[in-house]
Structure formats: structure tokens, C-alpha cells
Amino acid sequence: MSTSGREASRAPGARLDLRSASEDERWELLRSRAEALAGGEALDVEDRQDPRPLLGRIESAHPGTFEAVFRASGPGRYRLEVRRRPPDAAHLVSDTFGREHRRLVGLMEDVEHLARGGAFELAAACYKEFRCGLARHMLVEEQVLLPEFETLPGGSHDPCAATKQDHIVLRRAFDAMAETLRRHELEHFLSAMRAFVEVWGEHNLREERVLFPAIDEARDERARAELLGRAMCF
Numbered sequence: 001m002s003t004s005g006r007e008a009s010r011a012p013g014a015r016l017d018l019r020s021a022s023e024d025e026r027w028e029l030l031r032s033r034a035e036a037l038a039g040g041e042a043l044d045v046e047d048r049q050d051p052r053p054l055l056g057r058i059e060s061a062h063p064g065t066f067e068a069v070f071r072a073s074g075p076g077r078y079r080l081e082v083r084r085r086p087p088d089a090a091h092l093v094s095d096t097f098g099r100e101h102r103r104l105v106g107l108m109e110d111v112e113h114l115a116r117g118g119a120f121e122l123a124a125a126c127y128k129e130f131r132c133g134l135a136r137h138m139l140v141e142e143q144v145l146l147p148e149f150e151t152l153p154g155g156s157h158d159p160c161a162a163t164k165q166d167h168i169v170l171r172r173a174f175d176a177m178a179e180t181l182r183r184h185e186l187e188h189f190l191s192a193m194r195a196f197v198e199v200w201g202e203h204n205l206r207e208e209r210v211l212f213p214a215i216d217e218a219r220d221e222r223a224r225a226e227l228l229g230r231a232m233c234f
């Protein structure tokens with residue numbers, strides 16, 4: 001298990017439970033608690049409703065200041081980590097999405113570790129968080145990053161087509177891994193996971209070497225901040 005992955009996926013933060021708050025209270029509570037965060041600090045938020053409209057409001061109020069990671073995404077239960085960016089950190093797609101790759105790899109390693117130890121219920125819960133994170137990650141790449149890449153001068157359609165094709169393959173593998181965990185079938189789970197990771201590892205490398213740097217190089221700091229803000233709220 002990678003220490004960096006585990007740290008990235010398990011970093012502790014302050015908590016905010018919005019499940020019994022009114023509509024007005026939800027925004028005021030999130031705004032005040034997020035504004036009180038120091039650079040690099042995070043808030044673990046739990047809600048019954050989809051919190052993306054709140055993320056949109058906080059991005060409008062403080063453009064480029066926060067980033068968010070979804071740990072559970074409904075229906076009826078949402079968990080997200082809202083982090084204030086360090087004040088001097090540049091807005092780079094490579095940093096934000098590369099960090100998300102490492103967080104997700106860490107979660108998958110946790111799933112494997114738990115399954116190998118026979119803790120299938122915990123492994124399934126961890127896998128659920130992994131799947132939520134990767135499903136959203138791929139959706140944001142398809143709806144926000146790839147359209148941006150295709151508008152770049154010289155931006156080829158080829159890496160986008162390959163990325164979308166990989167996403168189809170990865171999504172197809174989700175159910176098989178969930179089912180083997182549910183049935184406590186370790187060898188079948190490991191086999192499905194190895195096939196998944198083989199595609200996923202190459203996929204992440206291509207994104208980190210081609211897609212993300214191309215956008216970072218072509219866009220200035222302001223445009224990258226706006227792009228990452230849209231990605232957070234998507």
C-alpha cells in the first residue's frame with residue numbers, strides 16, 4: 001500500500017454536517033466554515049442534498065480559492081472534502097488532476113489490502129468511495145477538460161478519442177469488481193482489479209504526459225483558475 005495514496009485518501013479535516021440544516025443555513029454554514037480555513041486546510045462536509053449548487057456559489061464568491069473532492073455522491077447522502085488552496089499555488093490542471101489520480105490509486109490499494117485481509121465489508125465501502133471518485137473524475141475530464149483540449153491550437157482529436165474509449169472500458173469493469181467483493185471472492189476480485197489497473201495505469205500516464213500539460217502550457221493562470229473552478233462545480 002502506498003503511504004502517499006493512503007495519506008491523500010485519508011487526510012483528516014474539520015467536519016461540517018449539513019444534513020439537518022435549512023436551505024439558507026446550508027449556504028451560510030458552508031461559506032463561513034470554508035472562509036475560516038487556512039491555506040491547505042480542508043473541511044469534510046456531509047449533506048443529504050447535492051452540494052454542487054453550494055460549490056457554485058462559493059466559486060462565485062471566491063474564484064479559484066477552493067477545490068473539492070467527492071467521497072460519496074448520492075442519492076440521499078453526499079460527502080465531500082472542501083480544501084482551501086495554498087495562497088501561492090499556481091492553478092495547474094496537472095497538479096489538481098494528477099493529485100486526484102494519486103488519491104484514487106491510494107484508495108484502490110486500500111481496497112486490495114482490505115480484501116486480502118478478509119475485511120470484505122470494509123473493502124466494499126472503500127471501493128464505493130473509489131468508484132464515486134473515479135466516476136466523477138472521468139465525467140469531469142470528458143465534459144470540461146477534453147473540450148478544452150480540443151480547442152487548443154494543434155489540439156488533436158486522437159488523445160481525446162483514446163481517453164473516452166478507455167473510460168468506456170474502465171466503467172464496464174466497475175460492476176465486476178463490486179460483485180466479486182460482494183461475494184467475498186478474493187481471487188476473482190484480484191483478477192478483475194489487475195485487468196482494470198493495466199488499462200488505468202497507462203491511461204493516467206497518457207493524461208499526465210499529454211492532456212494535462214498541453215492545457216497548462218496553452219492557458220494562462222487566470223484561464224486555468226477559471227477552468228479548474230468549472231471542474232470543481234461540475
Ligand SMILES: [Fe+2]
Nearest residue numbers: 138141163207
Ligand atoms: Fe481519464
Ligand SMILES: [Fe+2]
Nearest residue numbers: 137141204207
Ligand atoms: Fe484522469
